[in-house]
Amino acid sequence: AFLNFREKAPLAASANMYLDKNGHVIKNLSTRGYLAVGVPGTVMGLNTALKKYGTMSLKQVMAPAIKLAEQGFVLDEGDVRLLDARSDEFATQPNVAAIFLNDGKPYRPGERLVQKNLAHTLKLIEKGGTKAYYDGSIADAIVKASKANGGILTKKDFKQYNVGWEKPVRCEYRGYSIISSPPPSSGGTTMCEIINIISGYPMQTFGFHSVNAVHYLVEAMRHAYADRNTKLGDPDFVRNPVAQLLSAKHAAAIRAKIPPRRATPSSQINGGLGLHEGDDTTHYSIVDAHGNAVAVTYTINWYFGNGRIAGDTGFFLNNEMDDFTSKPGVPNSFQLVQGEANSIAPGKRPLSSMSPTIVTRGGKLFMVTGSPGGSRIITITLESILNVIDHGMNIQQAISAPRIHQQWLPDVVQYEPGAFSDDVMKTLESRGYHFEEHRPWGAAEAILVDPKTGILYGASDPREPAGSAAGY
Helix, strand or coil: CEEECCCECCCCCCCCCCECCCCCECCCCCCCCHHHCCECCHHHHHHHHHHHHCCCCHHHHHHHHHHHHHHCEECCHHHHHHHHCCHHHHCCCHHHHHHHCECCECCCCCCEECCHHHHHHHHHHHHHHHHHHHCCHHHHHHHHHHHHCCCCCCHHHHHHCCCEEECCEEEEECCEEEEECCCCECHHHHHHHHHHHHCCCCHHHHCCCCHHHHHHHHHHHHHHHHHHHHHCCCCCCCCCCHHHHCCHHHHHHHHHHCCCCCCCCHHHCCCCCCCCCCCCCEEEEEECCCCCEEEEEECCCCCCCCCCECCCCCCECCCHHHHCECCCCCECCCCCECCHHHECCCCCCCCECCCCEEEEECCEEEEEECCCCHHHHHHHHHHHHHHHHCCCCCHHHHHHCCCEECCCCCCCEEECCCCCCHHHHHHHHHCCCCEEECCCCCCCEEEEECCCCCCEEEEECCCCCCCCCCCC
16 A cells, blocks of 8 residues: 655645746745745654554654654764754744754754754644644644745645555566555656566676666666656646556567667657756655564655744745746756656645655565655665665665666766776776766665565665664
8 A cells, every 4th residue: 555645736836936037947946935835744644644554542653752852862973964954044044043053053963952842743743633733723833934934835725635545556576576656756657667677688697787787777767767757747637657657568669779788878768857856855664573564755855844944833844846847848956857747736746756665575575665865766776676686685785785876867877986897887988878976875774574584684774874773
């Protein structure tokens, strides 16, 4: 089962809301301030999941979060590094500075962050449930702050927000079933399209990041992202041809276009236009003592969202509206070009790359995985699976291994340090590939079930040391 609690555009949103009178995109309007905020979905989403599958009360499950907010927690170096990224901006907002700066100065490792206002908000939700958030003082505070700061959120936006149970995307790969997210996430569809394409090649015999393995994987990524970026969007607004994209016929047609010893220029592929997403998403994977598995990916887009807190609510608002198309064909700061299928409309959910994924074999649980990473979420999650199935890695090796990514445009292969040997890179360059080294990305969190013993092995991504794997 897939639970969709993606944000929605406010009812007063419009396709051109981030353009000036000359039709040019206004910088930062979709990322900072109250026009950047989509109607939040996390509270309703988590409460809906708890109501259907939970074994504990809302009071029980919220108690640890309330305690952390009320009593605080000691910041480590990773926490402070994230706070420092926007501390100058915090200083411009008095209600934010009062919480996330320490007497006007950035926090340092070893100091305690206490969030009394957040604790109060969480207690309201703990007592009043979903209604307390969407039809009570919390929504009132957000709407009031939005109106005072040029935003368009109304109480009606909150009252009409809804979540939905939907059918996951499924595909098969070498005897394994991959179960992942359907639109408005592009993750499951794009990942399965890549899987369908490479299933026609002996990836396991090529070897990890060998010339042939990289060649065919990158070509599959290139074609799948080209499809993704035009053809997918909120299914309430856009027809998503998922069955066509995941058909054996479509995969075979793409394989027929892939030359065996040459890169395909992205300009020669008729694809769509992509979108920008923040990299700063959250993912967790869980398997309980009864074998129930959960993969959850959710986000407020950037770290600390739009950098604004409504009144004394104590929590940051999202800037998810930036995931929509501001103007078709215009590259954003990440050089991703946005498409018409993802244009803004009232009540529409923005397209995402979130890819919470469960893998089974023979009907039994095998793997739970997912990651943050913006448009690279899809390839991070994909590679965590391929590294196990095709390359025989254990789960920690699969998560830690250096990553590659190709998203059709720009026409470059992004790679982490150590992803290739010099010989492999030189050979691929001679085939027409262009490379761009990036600092390590993503924060995959995964669980693998040993099919022989049933023992669960958890792995947390070393790229983000604040994550962890824990057992029961």
